[in-house]
Amino acid sequence: MLDYASFGKDYEINGVKVFGDDFIENEKNYLNSRNVSLVSTNPGGVQTYSVPSYAVKKSLQWAIKNTTTITNYVGKILGKDAAVKVGQVMNSHVKPALRKLEKAENLTYGKMETAIKGALEGPIGKTPARIAASVIVEAIKILAPV
Numbered sequence: 441m442l443d444y445a446s447f448g449k450d451y452e453i454n455g456v457k458v459f460g461d462d463f464i465e466n467e468k469n470y471l472n473s474r475n476v477s478l479v480s481t482n483p484g485g486v487q488t489y490s491v492p493s494y495a496v497k498k499s500l501q502w503a504i505k506n507t508t509t510i511t512n513y514v515g516k517i518l519g520k521d522a523a524v525k526v527g528q529v530m531n532s533h534v535k536p537a538l539r540k541l542e543k544a545e546n547l548t549y550g551k552m553e554t555a556i557k558g559a560l561e562g563p564i565g566k567t568p569a570r571i572a573a574s575v576i577v578e579a580i581k582i583l584a585p586v
Contacts (some may be wrong), residue, residue, distance in 0.1 A: 513583060517575050525564055527561060540555065549581060556577065557572075560573060
């Protein structure tokens with residue numbers, strides 16, 4: 441049986457001391473453990489991903505296949521007019537931007553939002569692109585079955 445007290449102890453993983461569940465000490469550097477990936481590329485050349493990066497990749501793949509679902513979510517949040525505008529550019533601008541991100545190694549939702557915003561700035565404008573990108577990424581976070 442696992443309990444919180446067993447996770448509150450000090451551990452060492454690959455030479456990195458882990459204190460409880462909040463901090464990692466590596467020589468003189470103190471880092472928040474949520475920002476540190478303990479998974480890396482192995483010597484055989486097989487790429488492994490940290491859990492957050494893996495989840496974002498799976499969400500990205502889902503988003504590429506389910507653009508209509510995302511457009512419908514945008515309509516629920518921002519209204520019909522916004523859904524129509526996003527729907528018009530989803531396949532021509534957003535989907536290609538998402539496909540480019542499939543090749544990225546360290547993928548985050550922030551990178552996804554930046555790519556979508558950049559793809560939408562031309563067709564719908566800077567401020568609407570920022571808002572739409574934020575809602576699209578939020579839709580992906582909520583709706584993707586990861």
